[in-house]
Amino acid sequence: MSSPPSSSAFSVICLLHAAIAIACGASMMFYMSDLYTLGHGVETAQKLLGSTPHDQLLIRTSDSFSGLLLFAIGFLLLMVSFVRDREFQSFFAKGCTLLHVFMGLWRCYFERRVEDLAWDWLRQTVGDVVLALSWVFFLVYSWREKYD
Known part of the structure; x- marks a missing residue:
């Protein structure tokens, strides 16, 4: 018994979500301080980025790994979009x-x-x-x- 034909809507939705995830993940990895400033303002961005060098390093590392995870999820969505x-x-x-x-x-x-x-x-x-x-x-x- 074969399954019914797949929907092209699934591919379109997956590709759109993949593009969003890849773009956001790359931005998180490389431009997080700029995104904090753009989204929250300068004063809040400074608070979110940490007050000591150690805190700043931990926050940057965390943001980079979160961005990498989102980037990987984008590629997973890209691969899944071809499942029929x-x-x-x-x-x-x-x-x-x-x-x-x-x-x-x-x-x-x-x-x-x-x-x-x-x-x-x-x-x-x-x-x-x-x-x-x-x-x-x-x-x-x-x-x-x-x-x-």
Whole structure:
């Protein structure tokens, strides 16, 4: 029994998410201080970058590894975009939706309590919801294709 043909919407969504992850990961690795300044302002960026040389080194190292992880996730998404098995696509989309929902919940419950980031959590949560909705739209689209 062969699986039904795969959806090109899955490839498009994966490629868009991969481009976002690769660009954000590369930016985090090499331009994090500039991103802090752009996103939070000069005063908050100085607080987020640490006050002692040791703290600054730890924060830069942490940001670089986080960026590297996001960069790797982007390449994983790039590779997954070429998978043609519809059942896997549905499973993967459900997992990504769940991941984005949990990330949004994390921001709502924990990140908003950090004083320097308190005003920023809502914007980032909206971004998580939008990314989750892209996968939900794919699931609805594939469900419609399956039952039409």
